Amino acid sequence: MHVEEKQQKVNNAKKADKKQRRCLAIIKSDCEVSPSDDPTTYLAILNVGLSNGLTEECLLQAAASTAGKVTQVFMLPGKSYCFLVCATVEDSERIYLGMHNISTIGQKGAVAYLSYVKELPALAGKSEWDRPLPGGLLVISDFVNEEEESTLLKAIAEDGRTSEGSGTLKHRNVKHFGFEFLYGSNNVDSSKPLEQSIPSACDILWPRLESTASTWDWSTPDQLTVNEYEPGHGIPPHVDTHSAFLDPILSLSLQSDVVMDFRRGEEHVQVKLPRRSLLIMSGEARYDWTHGIRPKHIDVVPSGSGGLTTQCRGNRTSLTFRRLRRGPCNCSYPTLCDTRQTKVPQELTASLAAQAVTLEQQNVHAVYDKIADHFSETRHTPWPQVAEFLDSFDPQSLVLDIGCGNGKYLGCNPLLLAIGCDRAQGLLAVGRRKGQNVFRCDCLSVPVRSSSIDGCISIAVIHHLATTERRLAALQEMARVLRPGGRALVYVWAKDQRKNDKKSAYLRQNKAVNKERTTEQQQRQKQQQELEQQLPNNTPLPVHTNRTEFQQQDVLVPWKTKDEQKTTYLRYYHVFEEQELEHLVSQLPEVKLIKSYYDQGNHCVIFEKISKVSL
Amino acid sequence: MKLSTYNFLTSMAIKGVKVGFPLKLTISKKEVVESEFNPTFVERILPKLDWSAVYGAAQVAELTEDIPAVQPENIGENELLLQKLHHLLFEIDVLEGQLECPETGRVFPITDGIPNMLLNEDEV
Numbered sequence: 001m002h003v004e005e006k007q008q009k010v011n012n013a014k015k016a017d018k019k020q021r022r023c024l025a026i027i028k029s030d031c032e033v034s035p036s037d038d039p040t041t042y043l044a045i046l047n048v049g050l051s052n053g054l055t056e057e058c059l060l061q062a063a064a065s066t067a068g069k070v071t072q073v074f075m076l077p078g079k080s081y082c083f084l085v086c087a088t089v090e091d092s093e094r095i096y097l098g099m100h101n102i103s104t105i106g107q108k109g110a111v112a113y114l115s116y117v118k119e120l121p122a123l124a125g126k127s128e129w130d131r132p133l134p135g136g137l138l139v140i141s142d143f144v145n146e147e148e149e150s151t152l153l154k155a156i157a158e159d160g161r162t163s164e165g166s167g168t169l170k171h172r173n174v175k176h177f178g179f180e181f182l183y184g185s186n187n188v189d190s191s192k193p194l195e196q197s198i199p200s201a202c203d204i205l206w207p208r209l210e211s212t213a214s215t216w217d218w219s220t221p222d223q224l225t226v227n228e229y230e231p232g233h234g235i236p237p238h239v240d241t242h243s244a245f246l247d248p249i250l251s252l253s254l255q256s257d258v259v260m261d262f263r264r265g266e267e268h269v270q271v272k273l274p275r276r277s278l279l280i281m282s283g284e285a286r287y288d289w290t291h292g293i294r295p296k297h298i299d300v301v302p303s304g305s306g307g308l309t310t311q312c313r314g315n316r317t318s319l320t321f322r323r324l325r326r327g328p329c330n331c332s333y334p335t336l337c338d339t340r341q342t343k344v345p346q347e348l349t350a351s352l353a354a355q356a357v358t359l360e361q362q363n364v365h366a367v368y369d370k371i372a373d374h375f376s377e378t379r380h381t382p383w384p385q386v387a388e389f390l391d392s393f394d395p396q397s398l399v400l401d402i403g404c405g406n407g408k409y410l411g412c413n414p415l416l417l418a419i420g421c422d423r424a425q426g427l428l429a430v431g432r433r434k435g436q437n438v439f440r441c442d443c444l445s446v447p448v449r450s451s452s453i454d455g456c457i458s459i460a461v462i463h464h465l466a467t468t469e470r471r472l473a474a475l476q477e478m479a480r481v482l483r484p485g486g487r488a489l490v491y492v493w494a495k496d497q498r499k500n501d502k503k504s505a506y507l508r509q510n511k512a513v514n515k516e517r518t519t520e521q522q523q524r525q526k527q528q529q530e531l532e533q534q535l536p537n538n539t540p541l542p543v544h545t546n547r548t549e550f551q552q553q554d555v556l557v558p559w560k561t562k563d564e565q566k567t568t569y570l571r572y573y574h575v576f577e578e579q580e581l582e583h584l585v586s587q588l589p590e591v592k593l594i595k596s597y598y599d600q601g602n603h604c605v606i607f608e609k610i611s612k613v614s615l
Numbered sequence: 616m617k618l619s620t621y622n623f624l625t626s627m628a629i630k631g632v633k634v635g636f637p638l639k640l641t642i643s644k645k646e647v648v649e650s651e652f653n654p655t656f657v658e659r660i661l662p663k664l665d666w667s668a669v670y671g672a673a674q675v676a677e678l679t680e681d682i683p684a685v686q687p688e689n690i691g692e693n694e695l696l697l698q699k700l701h702h703l704l705f706e707i708d709v710l711e712g713q714l715e716c717p718e719t720g721r722v723f724p725i726t727d728g729i730p731n732m733l734l735n736e737d738e739v
Contacts, residue, residue, distance in 0.1 A: 357736060396659035398623075417660055419620050421732075428729050435648070437620045439730040445628035445739050447723075447732040449636060452623055452663065 031121035066098025136283030155201035234295030248282035256314035372426025403461030407431025504601030510547035
């Protein structure tokens with residue numbers, strides 16, 4: 001028995017040594033702090049810190065129980081270790097002997113390992129807590145008392161509209177009063193007020209707000225969204241849709257404190273929202289910064305001693321009060337403004353018409369010539385429904401692919417005689433190397449005999465034409481070359497990248513957004529900043545952010561090269577609204593629409609040339 | 616460019632051109648790419664082709680003796696002719712040369728096997 005106990009002690013000490021060495025190696029590489037074999041006044045707690053939920057209070061208590069005197073605590077955000085500064089080397093020894101491999105302050109009562117260190121880490125930069133708050137941001141503590149808090153919670157528990165499409169909000173529960181906030185469009189339908197308006201229990205807030213924050217030009221809110229967060233829940237960074245709501249936006253925190261992150265480009269400010277406080281976002285904070293809550297169980301917050309400590313989250317209910325805007329946004333912060341980004345001025349249509357040829361030359365043809373090889377590598381798998389169309393022809397039919405690119409569809413059905421044409425010499429060369437029949441031309445003047453072709457496909461081509469007239473002319477060319485009874489399949493990119501609330505493959509590949517690590521809005525903002533450095537300021541059209549929903553119909557879509565330069569080229573696209581393609585086809589006198597469908601973010605039509613034009 | 620492709624090309628998009636077909640073909644470099652002969656394939660493709668351009672191509676490709684000036688009837692029964700047509704239409708590959716508009720004389724170059732039929736803005 002005695003021997004076994006002894007053995008266990010030896011094993012335990014060995015384990016502690018091993019753990020000590022491993023942790024010290026991490027700390028050394030992390031922040032250049034070296035261990036000391038002799039006692040110093042600096043102690044490192046090797047395996048417990050802010051990242052695994054240690055509080056300053058808990059650490060000081062454990063140290064105090066050894067009767068060693070601590071003068072300073074250094075906790076670092078995101079780290080599983082921390083440091084103590086002791087009054088004397090003797091105090092340090094007392095704490096080491098009393099805590100190392102003894103104190104159960106680790107996660108789930110795990111034992112802590114300590115070591116003497118030669119120095120403290122150089123604390124890099126200022127803490128995120130020392131930064132000034134975004135302009136227009138105000139947190140008013142104790143805005144309601146505990147009694148009012150429970151009255152409000154009771155009032156909202158009784159009624160309100162539970163948000164539909166809860167699939168998108170799996171991380172929190174949501175209720176709406178006054179108007180429903182629609183998460184699909186990130187907007188409200190002002191023509192459809194809810195039966196249940198904001199509970200009258202909330203009326204106590206408004207006079208209080210007027211006296212506290214009288215400088216705002218504000219009206220009583222008419223929309224309330226209630227979010228219930230459990231510990232570990234969060235909300236991705238977002239800005240409240242500019243055109244949906246006026247300034248300011250109010251948010252009352254009930255039941256638990258939480259830390260909210262405000263971001264603008266690279267700027268990041270953390271704001272603690274205490275329980276029963278009111279957050280007011282106006283001006284810059286409302287329009288130009290995103291706000292979000294990280295999905296965590298524990299927040300890192302400033303400690304009483306000026307350092308950092310941790311705080312566990314409880315269930316939290318937030319009441320966000322807003323007033324509907326009912327019109328376009330007139331803010332002076334364009335980056336995140338939906339009004340600014342979706343507005344297509346009248347002049348745009350006119351200027352597109354005037355510059356169509358130049359635009360297509362610079363932002364379609366020239367780009368494809370430059371990116372041909374890289375582009376071709378990304379275009380190899382035929383879309384199943386296009387292949388199906390090609391398989392629907394009799395053997396020995398003659399099929400023309402207008403805008404064949406690298407010719408990926410020309411070999412799809414070997415029983416056909418397939419010929420392809422494109423504007424991009426680089427892409428044609430790829431197809432030619434594969435032994436395909438290709439020639440170079442413009443889709444507006446196809447140099448092919450009239451009524452000579454059995455089938456025609458044009459996949460992702462005419463959305464590169466800058467005016468309705470040109471898009472129609474391209475379809476007219478297809479109709480011209482088809483023999484009577486011949487059929488054409490046309491694919492164009494859809495503005496709407498969702499169908500029945502399902503995202504297209506194009507959107508699904510945006511992993512960061514799908515995992516709620518960021519939002520489309522934030523990606524747009526980030527790209528805008530990157531582009532400002534790379535490109536001339538006055539691009540003729542808005543630049544689309546890849547793998548996000550389209551904000552407008554005429555856009556420039558970036559293509560980043562794979563080489564080291566990572567050059568960004570901008571391709572012009574006109575993305576089609578629903579029925580837009582069908583409408584064009586209906587203007588062609590000699591064809592009839594056979595079928596139209598939506599396929600992975602594309603609008604598609606099949607039309608047939610009719611045998612005789614009826615007069 | 617295979618001569619089957621040549622059979623469909625026209626310069627009719629040029630402003631003022633009425634027919635633009637057949638284009639005047641010049642071959643300065645060609646090669647023969649052997650491919651499997653499928654008589655049915657050739658026979659069924661023929662009705663889609665313009666015989667005058669088939670005959671014209673045969674002349675330029677120096678295969679005049681193989682291809683008659685007028686399309687014979689019951690061509691399906693003439694496997695030898697089908698084989699010759701197969702060779703002409705699907706095996707001769709024009710690498711360098713040109714196509715010329717019969718009405719305006721506008722020249723479209725064939726480079727590395729790809730005819731460049733692109734017109735300038737002011738030609739259409």
